[in-house]
Amino acid sequence: MKSNLVILRTILSYNPITNIIGLVLYSLVAIVLIYSIASDKTEEVHGTVYFMLVMSASMIFVFNFSEKLGQLSKASFNHLLPNFNQKLIINILLVHLVLTGIPSILGYMAGLATVKLYLATNAIAFSVLVLNVFSVLLGSIWFAITILSLATEVSKIKKIDGYQAYQYLPIGQESLIAILIIFSIGLLLTVSSRPKNKQVKSKKCSTEEISVRYKKFELMNIIDRYWIVLKFKIYNALGMLKNRVEVALLSGQYQIITIFRFIIGVLVVMSLLNEDIKSFLLALQDGWAGDRNPSSNLSYNFIINTSIVWLSILASFDHSILTRFRFAQRYLWLKEPISGFKQFKLNYSSVLIKKIFIEIIATGTIWALMVFSFSTNTSTVLFLMLSFASFKAFSLLMGFWSLDRSHMKLVYFLAALFYVIYFAGWIFIALVLPLYGVAILSISIIIFAGLITRVYQRFMREQIING
Amino acid sequence: MESIISAKNLRKTFKDQRVLSDVTFNIKKGSVVGILGSNGAGKTTLLRTLVGFYNRDGGEAKIFNDSSPNLSAQTKHKIGFVAQESELLSWMKVKQIIKYTKSFYNVWDDALVSNLLKEWDIDSNKVIQKLSVGQQQKLSIILALAHKPEILILDEPVASLDPLSRRKFIKTLIDKNLDEETTILFSTHITSDLERVAAELLILKDGSVKFQGDVDELKETVAKLNIRASGSLPDDLMLPGQISMSKSGNVAQIVTEELKGIDINDLKQKLNADISIEKLSLEDIFVELHS
Numbered sequence: 001m002k003s004n005l006v007i008l009r010t011i012l013s014y015n016p017i018t019n020i021i022g023l024v025l026y027s028l029v030a031i032v033l034i035y036s037i038a039s040d041k042t043e044e045v046h047g048t049v050y051f052m053l054v055m056s057a058s059m060i061f062v063f064n065f066s067e068k069l070g071q072l073s074k075a076s077f078n079h080l081l082p083n084f085n086q087k088l089i090i091n092i093l094l095v096h097l098v099l100t101g102i103p104s105i106l107g108y109m110a111g112l113a114t115v116k117l118y119l120a121t122n123a124i125a126f127s128v129l130v131l132n133v134f135s136v137l138l139g140s141i142w143f144a145i146t147i148l149s150l151a152t153e154v155s156k157i158k159k160i161d162g163y164q165a166y167q168y169l170p171i172g173q174e175s176l177i178a179i180l181i182i183f184s185i186g187l188l189l190t191v192s193s194r195p196k197n198k199q200v201k202s203k204k205c206s207t208e209e210i211s212v213r214y215k216k217f218e219l220m221n222i223i224d225r226y227w228i229v230l231k232f233k234i235y236n237a238l239g240m241l242k243n244r245v246e247v248a249l250l251s252g253q254y255q256i257i258t259i260f261r262f263i264i265g266v267l268v269v270m271s272l273l274n275e276d277i278k279s280f281l282l283a284l285q286d287g288w289a290g291d292r293n294p295s296s297n298l299s300y301n302f303i304i305n306t307s308i309v310w311l312s313i314l315a316s317f318d319h320s321i322l323t324r325f326r327f328a329q330r331y332l333w334l335k336e337p338i339s340g341f342k343q344f345k346l347n348y349s350s351v352l353i354k355k356i357f358i359e360i361i362a363t364g365t366i367w368a369l370m371v372f373s374f375s376t377n378t379s380t381v382l383f384l385m386l387s388f389a390s391f392k393a394f395s396l397l398m399g400f401w402s403l404d405r406s407h408m409k410l411v412y413f414l415a416a417l418f419y420v421i422y423f424a425g426w427i428f429i430a431l432v433l434p435l436y437g438v439a440i441l442s443i444s445i446i447i448f449a450g451l452i453t454r455v456y457q458r459f460m461r462e463q464i465i466n467g
Numbered sequence: 468m469e470s471i472i473s474a475k476n477l478r479k480t481f482k483d484q485r486v487l488s489d490v491t492f493n494i495k496k497g498s499v500v501g502i503l504g505s506n507g508a509g510k511t512t513l514l515r516t517l518v519g520f521y522n523r524d525g526g527e528a529k530i531f532n533d534s535s536p537n538l539s540a541q542t543k544h545k546i547g548f549v550a551q552e553s554e555l556l557s558w559m560k561v562k563q564i565i566k567y568t569k570s571f572y573n574v575w576d577d578a579l580v581s582n583l584l585k586e587w588d589i590d591s592n593k594v595i596q597k598l599s600v601g602q603q604q605k606l607s608i609i610l611a612l613a614h615k616p617e618i619l620i621l622d623e624p625v626a627s628l629d630p631l632s633r634r635k636f637i638k639t640l641i642d643k644n645l646d647e648e649t650t651i652l653f654s655t656h657i658t659s660d661l662e663r664v665a666a667e668l669l670i671l672k673d674g675s676v677k678f679q680g681d682v683d684e685l686k687e688t689v690a691k692l693n694i695r696a697s698g699s700l701p702d703d704l705m706l707p708g709q710i711s712m713s714k715s716g717n718v719a720q721i722v723t724e725e726l727k728g729i730d731i732n733d734l735k736q737k738l739n740a741d742i743s744i745e746k747l748s749l750e751d752i753f754v755e756l757h758s
Contacts, residue, residue, distance in 0.1 A: 225596060228558040244570060251556045331556070334518060334548050335571040337540035341519065 007091040011068045065095055066132030066139060073133060073191050085192040092133060092188060100125040116173060123180040130187045245351050248328035318399035325352050326403060345460050360392060386441040393448035400455040471496045471618065471650055472517065476526035479516050486512045488674045489526065494652060499644050501661040502654040504671035505757050510654040511551055513671065514622050518548050530618065544572060547616030551623045553607040555595050561606060562591040572614035583609045587632065601627045608636065621653035625660060637664050658749040670756065677756060682749060689752045690726045694719045696740035710755050722755045
């Protein structure tokens with residue numbers, strides 16, 4: 001097989017159903033995007049919105065492809081194949097061209113943007129793609145930060161006359177774009193020669209030393225371990241580890257939740273100290289109230305961005321706690337002196353429910369503080385609080401469901417698809433009158449709660465001790 | 468002697484793939500039983516179903532009269548289990564996980580733990596994540612032995628160990644079996660280890676028990692017959708329990724799994740041939756049974 005497309009063909013044939021659903025989803029987003037831009041004559045910055053949404057939509061595929069590309073790039077075996085490295089680079093560039101390059105060229109040709117905006121969009125999307133191939137976690141964080149930061153900048157452009165995006169930085173926009181492109185190209189070259197470098201470094205090591213060395217220099221492993229050890233020590237010192245389940249629950253997948261908790265912590269602190277975040281939250285408030293307030297700066301893209309961040313935080317927590325819970329069950333099954341399978345599960349489900357409630361109270365309080373800080377309108381406060389409850393319930397439902405189906409890839413993908421559909425529905429609710437919104441959200445919470453109970457029962461009955 | 472592990476018509480299916488079909492066996496107290504089978508024969512599934520990590524789809528699996536997965540606390544305390552891939556809390560130090568695991572059990576042999584740590588050269592201040600795969604496996608074995616279980620269930624416990632550690636481990640197993648009458652059930656691919664330790668064998672093939680009995684009994688049953696006839700051998704030559712045959716003119720090699728059912732003298736006369744019986748190694752028997 002001498003074709004340069006061999007890598008993409010392999011990925012596409014790996015999971016055709018997922019790719020077909022992704023294609024349909026991508027097309028739908030593209031149609032909605034074009035329609036909404038064409039029909040919205042009042043939006044002053046519709047070019048920016050178009051390009052941000054092009055980038056967001058292309059990420060549907062990027063997150064699908066990048067994991068596989070990353071796996072292929074890590075496998076030493078592949079690097080023994082002739083011209084694999086060049087093919088990898090060509091395929092990554094092709095993915096970018098198809099997903100972001102072509103739609104953004106169309107937008108540019110339609111007069112929706114300047115050359116600078118076109119370059120910026122492509123530079124950011126390309127950096128997200130390459131960083132994702134390098135590490136899905138780092139890519140996701142970079143994507144979230146970029147979207148959040150761009151949303152803040154757009155908010156400021158709208159509010160402050162003559163404001164230039166990122167004008168507070170010591171370097172200009174052109175330099176920023178150039179740095180991003182150079183960084184992405186450098187990373188692309190690193191990714192394409194990753195296993196080769198490892199082989200050179202570990203030339204004189206024994207097999208065991210190699211495995212230790214790789215573990216040693218994995219940044220995420222170091223962060224993970226120190227974080228969990230620190231937590232273990234603090235909890236121990238405070239006497240919070242009263243039972244052995246708590247210790248086992250510290251283990252498992254904790255990377256994502258650690259980082260997202262860090263981000264939310266930073267956001268909360270910054271919101272108290274930083275004007276940019278305040279203006280972002282005000283813009284968010286404007287977006288919700290915009291339909292009823294003629295003087296407001298209507299910014300639905302802010303709602304979208306914040307909601308994506310919130311959904312990510314909630315979903316990552318739920319997934320993390322459920323996965324850790326399952327790991328703890330498996331780990332403790334033969335050790336815990338509890339007779340019978342049902343009793344064992346009952347015992348642990350109470351720990352799970354307690355954990356989830358604590359998390360709901362903690363994140364709910366932060367959300368409530370944010371909402372109350374920026375709104376005095378009771379119906380808006382009620383609406384936002386119900387939105388949070390609805391997001392949380394939906395996130396839990398998806399978490400239970402994906403674990404209940406034993407981490408099936410298709411289920412993960414469908415869960416992501418349902419998130420998008422749910423999210424679109426939520427935006428629709430946000431656009432209708434608050435009274436209807438409150439009613440619809442209340443009903444949806446009741447429905448979700450019922451579904452959660454049902455899925456939870458099944459989850460507990462399933463052979464979840466099996467990993 | 469009483470049977471403390473048993474399975475009767477045990478079935479387990481993953482989606483549409485049947486991994487265990489009507490597995491039936493009994494293991495008596497104090498036995499050492501090695502499970503042998505090719506990749507995908509169902510060894511891991513069988514062990515995990517026995518200890519309750521998987522629900523069974525049919526039949527029965529019992530340990531100390533408790534039906535899996537509903538094992539009582541007392542029964543669980545009598546089981547030491549080592550999984551194929553060591554599942555440890557990797558962020559802990561060795562001494563922390565020892566302390567943690569110890570908190571689950573009423574009985575704990577500190578002397579055994581420190582001896583094995585020393586013997587297997589495991590630093591108790593080291594973080595588990597930084598141990599090699601083999602060392603993690605050794606640590607899992609130590610944790611499974613420390614609470615003095617009456618039953619040890621081990622899923623390919625020596626796969627990651629070097630030959631020296633394997634021998635030490637096998638010696639530990641034999642000592643435990645002899646001194647404390649520990650019942651040991653383990654799966655492995657390494658037939659030489661099985662010959663060294665296993666008094667009894669359980670051969671799984673395509674999810675069913677192909678053989679259960681002593682290694683010596685198996686060697687008495689499965690053997691190769693070297694036949695040299697004075698004339699040509701009949702085309703339809705077929706012996707009871709015949710597994711394989713290679714024939715060339717008046718010479719043939721036949722492997723049978725029913726050697727006891729064949730009257731060699733009678734066969735000699737019938738074929739007018741010299742027949743010698745060649746004993747096979749366990750590895751050869753395994754290959755023949757799976758050919």
